Amino acid sequence: MSEVNRLVRNDALLEKFVDLPDLLARVENDRELLTELFGMFQEEFPGLHDALHDAIGVGNLPEGARAAHVLKGMLANMSMKQAATMAAGIESAACVGDGLGIPEALAAFDSEMAALSAAVDAYIAGK
Amino acid sequence: MRILIADDEPLSLRMLERTLQRAGYEVTAVRNGRSAVEELCRPEGPRLALLDWMMPELDGPAVCREVRSQRGQRYVHLVLLTSKNSKQDVVIGLESGADDYLIKPFDPEELKARLHSGRRILQLEDNLLEAREEMRYKATHDALTSLLNRGTIVELLARELTRTRRENGCTIAVLGDLDHFKLVNDTHGHLVGDEVLREVARRLLGSVRSYDFVGRYGGEEFLLVLNNCDASKSIDRAEEIRNAVCRSPITTTQGSLSITVSVGVIASRDRDLETVEEFLCEVDRALYSAKTAGRNCSRLANVGV
Numbered sequence: 001m002s003e004v005n006r007l008v009r010n011d012a013l014l015e016k017f018v019d020l021p022d023l024l025a026r027v028e029n030d031r032e033l034l035t036e037l038f039g040m041f042q043e044e045f046p047g048l049h050d051a052l053h054d055a056i057g058v059g060n061l062p063e064g065a066r067a068a069h070v071l072k073g074m075l076a077n078m079s080m081k082q083a084a085t086m087a088a089g090i091e092s093a094a095c096v097g098d099g100l101g102i103p104e105a106l107a108a109f110d111s112e113m114a115a116l117s118a119a120v121d122a123y124i125a126g127k
Numbered sequence: 128m129r130i131l132i133a134d135d136e137p138l139s140l141r142m143l144e145r146t147l148q149r150a151g152y153e154v155t156a157v158r159n160g161r162s163a164v165e166e167l168c169r170p171e172g173p174r175l176a177l178l179d180w181m182m183p184e185l186d187g188p189a190v191c192r193e194v195r196s197q198r199g200q201r202y203v204h205l206v207l208l209t210s211k212n213s214k215q216d217v218v219i220g221l222e223s224g225a226d227d228y229l230i231k232p233f234d235p236e237e238l239k240a241r242l243h244s245g246r247r248i249l250q251l252e253d254n255l256l257e258a259r260e261e262m263r264y265k266a267t268h269d270a271l272t273s274l275l276n277r278g279t280i281v282e283l284l285a286r287e288l289t290r291t292r293r294e295n296g297c298t299i300a301v302l303g304d305l306d307h308f309k310l311v312n313d314t315h316g317h318l319v320g321d322e323v324l325r326e327v328a329r330r331l332l333g334s335v336r337s338y339d340f341v342g343r344y345g346g347e348e349f350l351l352v353l354n355n356c357d358a359s360k361s362i363d364r365a366e367e368i369r370n371a372v373c374r375s376p377i378t379t380t381q382g383s384l385s386i387t388v389s390v391g392v393i394a395s396r397d398r399d400l401e402t403v404e405e406f407l408c409e410v411d412r413a414l415y416s417a418k419t420a421g422r423n424c425s426r427l428a429n430v431g432v
Binding site: 025026027028030033036037040041044066069070072073074076077078079 | 136137138139141142145146149181210231232233234235
C-alpha cells in the first residue's frame with residue numbers, strides 16, 4: 001500500500017469524530033506532532049473524564065462545570081467538534097444548576113467519547 | 128525572540144510550543160500562573176507572553192495584574208488565550224492588563240500575526256527607551272569630554288554633602304583649572320585645545336576611584352567629588368590628581384604639550400557650610416590662592432575661618 005493510500009485510510013478512521021483538515025491546519029501539517037498529540041490526548045482524557053463524573057456524581061455542579069470546561073477546551077483544540085459541543089452542553093447545564101439534564105447529556109458524551117477513543121487508538125496503531 | 132506560554136492543559140501547551148518554535152521563537156513553557164509571574168518578572172525574563180485564562184494558583188487576568196504592578200520592569204506584551212469569548216470576558220481580560228486577546232482554539236496564522244504586532248510594539252518601546260537614555264546622557268554629560276556636565280556635578284556634590292552630613296562622613300571637592308590654557312588655544316588652535324581637554328578628562332578619570340565623580344565645571348575647569356574620604360588627606364589627594372594631569376606631556380596632532388593645573392581643595396568635615404554654593408565659593412578661593420602662588424600647585428581651603 002502506498003504511503004498516500006495508508007494516510008488516506010488512516011485519516012478516514014477519524015473523520016467521523018475529528019475535523020482533520022482543521023486540525024492539520026492548526027498543526028501546520030505536522031503529522032508527527034499530530035500523532036504525539038493524539039497520544040497525549042489518550043493519556044490526559046481519562047483523568048479529566050473521571051473528574052467530570054466524580055463531580056457530577058456527588059452533585060458538585062461548579063466543579064462539574066470546571067471539569068467540562070477543561071474538556072471542552074481540549075476537545076476543541078483537537079478539532080473534535082461534536083464532542084466539544086457535547087462538553088459545552090454539560091458545562092452550560094452545570095453552570096445554570098440544571099442537575100436533571102446532566103445525566104442524559106453525560107451518557108451521550110460518554111458514548112461519543114468511547115467511540116472517539118477507539119478511533120484514536122486505531123489511528124495511532126495505523127501509524 | 129523569547130516567549131512565555133502558560134497553560135495547564137498539556138495538549139494546548141505542546142501545540143503552542145511547536146507552532147511558536149517553528150516560527151522561530153525561543154519558548155519557555157509553564158503550567159500555572161504563579162510560575163508565569165516568576166518567569167515574567169525576572170530581569171531578563173521573556174517580554175512576550177501567551178497566557179491561558181484558567182490556570183491553577185493564579186489565573187490569566189491575575190497574572191496580568193501582578194506583572195503590571197511590578198515597577199521598574201521593561202514592558203511585557205501579554206496576550207490572553209482562552210475559550211472564554213463573551214464581550215464581558217474580553218473586557219475583564221483587557222482591563223486586567225492584557226494587551227491582546229485570542230480565542231481558543233487558535234489559528235496559527237492569526238496567532239503569529241498578533242505576536243508579530245506585539246513585537247512591533249516592543250521594538251517601538253525599545254526605540255523610545257534608547258532615545259530617552261540618549262537624551263538623558265546628553266543632558267547630564269559634557270559633549271566634548273564625556274565627563275559629567277556642570278549642572279550634574281554640582282547636583283551630585285549637593286547630594287553627597289547632604290549624605291555625609293547625615294552620616295557624619297567627609298566629602299572632598301577638588302577644583303582644577305588648566306594653567307595658561309588660553310595660550311594653547313591661541314597658539315595651536317581650538318581643535319588642539321579640545322584634544323588637550325579630552326586627554327585631561329581621561330587622566331582625571333583615571334586618578335579617582337570608580338565611585339567618585341568627575342565633571343567639567345567650566346571651559347578648562349574640572350570639579351571632582353570624592354566620597355568617604357579622610358579630611359586630613361585632602362591636600363595629598365589634590366596633589367595626586369594634579370600630578371596625574373601633568374605627569375607627562377599630552378600628545379596632540381600639533382605635537383606634545385606640557386600642561387599643568389592649579390588645584391583648590393576642600394573637605395566637608397573641615398567646614399560647617401550651609402549650602403553647596405558656599406562650599407564651591409570656598410574651593411574657588413582655594414583655587415585662586417593656588418593660581419596666585421605661581422600655578423601648578425594645590426591649595427587647601429582655609430580651615431576653621
